[in-house]
Amino acid sequence: MTPERPPEELEGTISWQELAAEAADALRGRADVEQPEREGRWIVEEASGLAGADWVRQAGEPATQRGVARVDAMVARRATGVPVQQVLGRWAFRALDLLVDERVLIPRPETEGVVDVALVELDRAAGPRPGRVVDLGTGSGAIALAIALERPGTEVWAVERSPAALAVARANLAGLGMAGRHVRMVEGSWFGALPDELAGSFDLVVANPPYVAEHEELPAAVRDHEPIEALVPGPTGLEAYVEIVAEAPRWLAPGGALVLELGAAQGPSVATLAAEARLVEVRVERDLAGLDRTLVAHRPS
Ligand code: GLN
Numbered sequence: 001m002t003p004e005r006p007p008e009e010l011e012g013t014i015s016w017q018e019l020a021a022e023a024a025d026a027l028r029g030r031a032d033v034e035q036p037e038r039e040g041r042w043i044v045e046e047a048s049g050l051a052g053a054d055w056v057r058q059a060g061e062p063a064t065q066r067g068v069a070r071v072d073a074m075v076a077r078r079a080t081g082v083p084v085q086q087v088l089g090r091w092a093f094r095a096l097d098l099l100v101d102e103r104v105l106i107p108r109p110e111t112e113g114v115v116d117v118a119l120v121e122l123d124r125a126a127g128p129r130p131g132r133v134v135d136l137g138t139g140s141g142a143i144a145l146a147i148a149l150e151r152p153g154t155e156v157w158a159v160e161r162s163p164a165a166l167a168v169a170r171a172n173l174a175g176l177g178m179a180g181r182h183v184r185m186v187e188g189s190w191f192g193a194l195p196d197e198l199a200g201s202f203d204l205v206v207a208n209p210p211y212v213a214e215h216e217e218l219p220a221a222v223r224d225h226e227p228i229e230a231l232v233p234g235p236t237g238l239e240a241y242v243e244i245v246a247e248a249p250r251w252l253a254p255g256g257a258l259v260l261e262l263g264a265a266q267g268p269s270v271a272t273l274a275a276e277a278r279l280v281e282v283r284v285e286r287d288l289a290g291l292d293r294t295l296v297a298h299r300p301s
Contacts, residue, residue: 017059019068020044023075032081032221039084040075046088047071083221093142095149099171103164104140105230111208113287114261115146117294121257122151122204125298130154130182131203134251136190136244137161139230141169143206149179156183159193162229190240191247202251207244208261213237238269245273248299255301259294267292 014022024040027033045051047070050058063071078087083106085091091100093107094115100106122131130153135144137160144158158173160166166187173180186193210233212218218231233239241260248258258279262270267284274282279297287293 013062014068015060016044016048016050016055016063016067019063019071020059023071026075027078030079032219033078033084039078042084042088043074043078044071046090047074081221081224083225086225093140094146096142096145096172097175098140098142098145099168099175100140101168102225103162103227104168105208105226107140107142110287110293111142111261112146114206114208114259114294115143115150117285117296118143118147118204118206118257118259119150121259121296122147122154125203125253125256126154132198132201132253133157133204133206134159134191134194134202136205136207137209137230137240138169138185139165139208141172141185143208144169144183144185145172145176145180147204147206148183149176152179154182157194157198158183158185159188159190160185161187161189161193162227163187165227165230190243191251194251199250201253203253203256204259205244205248205252205256206259207240209233209240209244211237211240211261211263211266237263238266238273241266241270241273245270245277245279245297248297249277249279252299254299256299258297258299262292262295264291264293267295270295271297 020040023043024036027039028036033039047067074087078084085100085106090097091107094112098107132155133147134157138144138158141158144156148156158169160169169185173183210231212231214232214235271282271284274297280300282297284292285294
């Protein structure tokens with residue numbers, strides 16, 4: 001805080017803009033805050049309800065007392081190391097604005113790229129008719145809801161084992177309105193949650209399963225604030241792939257595609273699992289950073 005305060009502040013008022021600068025000051029220097037200005041601005045946008053053009057027009061206006069209190073609370077929470085996405089309570093994923101909290105994995109930009117691959121494969125497998133998709137371990141619902149929104153008419157099944165995570169996914173589904181009317185959310189473990197009569201009918205099976213090995217070190221913000229069961233499946237990090245890949249041929253339609261997010265070192269192992277399951281046209285695609293990120297495999301047609 002500067003010793004010479006502007007006169008308005010002496011009168012007890014501060015603009016939203018100034019509040020954002022103060023929030024940034026309070027966060028600057030913390031090891032896990034890489035962009036204090038942007039985070040300060042996001043927090044004030046969330047607290048004030050001003051965003052985009054409204055922000056441009058009204059950021060110079062006096063902040064409300066409630067707004068200041070909300071910003072203070074959010075900054076205090078962020079300063080204890082809570083990820084900014086959880087402090088804001090929502091995060092963007094492709095065209096979605098998702099409710100995000102400690103019950104689910106924070107949607108990551110790499111996964112937006114996995115959805116790009118999944119959509120290409122869905123279009124190819126389903127052709128002009130509406131396709132059928134399952135997202136295994138949907139978490140916040142990010143992948144399932146992005147597909148529902150971007151491919152209207154597609155029947156999307158979203159499976160989640162954690163009832164807490166499923167509650168978040170359901171809230172996000174409600175936020176989708178009419179675009180979510182062909183989405184079904186079911187509780188259970190991988191394919192075990194699906195009705196038997198759907199076997200052999202999926203054009204696309206997609207998942208971002210937990211893939212971090214027990215011995216791998218996670219950043220403190222991830223380890224301390226995100227659900228461990230969404231990150232670590234077991235000692236090797238491959239345990240979820242073993243289950244999903246083995247069962248995928250039974251659930252895919254002929255010519256249907258399996259699309260899985262991968263850890264950067266897991267391409268060869270998961271490709272081998274896919275070949276062992278007699279899936280064909282197996283390939284690994286890289287992400288924008290040039291790392292192996294997505295496995296694609298098909299049931300023979
Ligand atoms: N990409 C995540 C991370 O490294 C891991 C996500 C996952 O296990 N599915 O933090």
